[in-house]
Amino acid sequence: MNGVMRKLYSEFQNQLKAQLLGPLGKLPLEIRRDILERRILDGVLNGFVVRVRANATSVTQEHIDELKASGMDEDEIFDAAVCAAFVAGAERYQAALDALKATDDAP
Amino acid sequence: MRLECFYSRLGFSAKVITQIVRFLEGFNPDIVRVFLYRKEFFGESFQARFHETLRGDSDWTFGERELMAAFVSFKNQCRYCTDAHRATAGRFVGDATAEAALRDPETAPISAKMRAILRFLAKLTAAPRDVTGADIAALRGAGISDDAIDNAAEICAQFCVINRLADTFGFRLQTEQQLANEAKTLSTKHYKF
Numbered sequence: 001m002n003g004v005m006r007k008l009y010s011e012f013q014n015q016l017k018a019q020l021l022g023p024l025g026k027l028p029l030e031i032r033r034d035i036l037e038r039r040i041l042d043g044v045l046n047g048f049v050v051r052v053r054a055n056a057t058s059v060t061q062e063h064i065d066e067l068k069a070s071g072m073d074e075d076e077i078f079d080a081a082v083c084a085a086f087v088a089g090a091e092r093y094q095a096a097l098d099a100l101k102a103t104d105d106a107p
Numbered sequence: 108m109r110l111e112c113f114y115s116r117l118g119f120s121a122k123v124i125t126q127i128v129r130f131l132e133g134f135n136p137d138i139v140r141v142f143l144y145r146k147e148f149f150g151e152s153f154q155a156r157f158h159e160t161l162r163g164d165s166d167w168t169f170g171e172r173e174l175m176a177a178f179v180s181f182k183n184q185c186r187y188c189t190d191a192h193r194a195t196a197g198r199f200v201g202d203a204t205a206e207a208a209l210r211d212p213e214t215a216p217i218s219a220k221m222r223a224i225l226r227f228l229a230k231l232t233a234a235p236r237d238v239t240g241a242d243i244a245a246l247r248g249a250g251i252s253d254d255a256i257d258n259a260a261e262i263c264a265q266f267c268v269i270n271r272l273a274d275t276f277g278f279r280l281q282t283e284q285q286l287a288n289e290a291k292t293l294s295t296k297h298y299k300f
Contacts, residue, residue: 056274074112089268095235096260102240
């Protein structure tokens with residue numbers, strides 16, 4: 001495998017992750033980091049993030065309203081959703097990459 | 108959509124782009140607003156990569172990649188993205204083939220390579236931790252290059268992100284006419300605004 005495309009996409013993911021942790025985020029940095037590292041969060045945000053990551057079709061307006069009632073604004077909810085969705089995508093790509101590497105490394 | 112900011116807080120350039128998209132397609136797909144909303148944080152770079160993934164150099168044709176996008180979306184039960192990319196795939200491979208591939212790749216009139224990669228994408232989408240070197244070996248055995256496997260995995264990763272955002276933010280489903288307009292734009296132009 002020449003690995004050109006694989007390297008580029010890995011680079012893209014790293015760059016996007018850095019961007020999500022950068023100064024343009026509205027959700028507090030430590031919470032964005034916790035979401036990207038799959039750590040357990042406080043309050044209703046944890047349930048929302050898990051839902052986005054694992055079963056986004058079940059998200060309803062009530063879940064959004066619950067976050068707002070807890071004090072989050074729309075910018076923060078946007079950041080939380082984007083970070084959670086990013087994790088789901090990155091996990092899939094990493095799984096494929098690991099499988100490719102496993103076969104590359106096989107005797 | 109469930110966040111009001113996608114309508115009320117787009118910047119000037121974003122509003123201009125939404126008007127251009129409306130002119131081209133007759134409406135504004137919700138994905139456009141999400142990509143444009145605070146675009147420097149997420150949408151700008153993600154969308155640019157989206158274009159590379161689906162329209163850049165690859166062993167896979169545009170139609171095959173659109174079919175993969177629709178298939179991953181279908182497996183994620185994301186109706187919005189399934190509709191959009193099934194319609195676009197249909198312009199390349201035919202509507203009946205696109206529909207058949209989503210329902211059952213094993214019996215659909217698609218190539219052996221496509222059948223193998225869709226089998227792989229079903230697993231990668233639903234159970235990524237179960238993917239092993241044996242799955243890769245099966246793809247190689249079907250004559251699929253590692254770069255082509257990588258491109259398919261990239262499509263899966265990107266749609267696993269977009270599907271979640273579409274469902275979380277409550278994208279509005281499109282009418283048949285809107286889907287046809289969008290598919291025409293995506294198949295004849297590209298994913299860049």
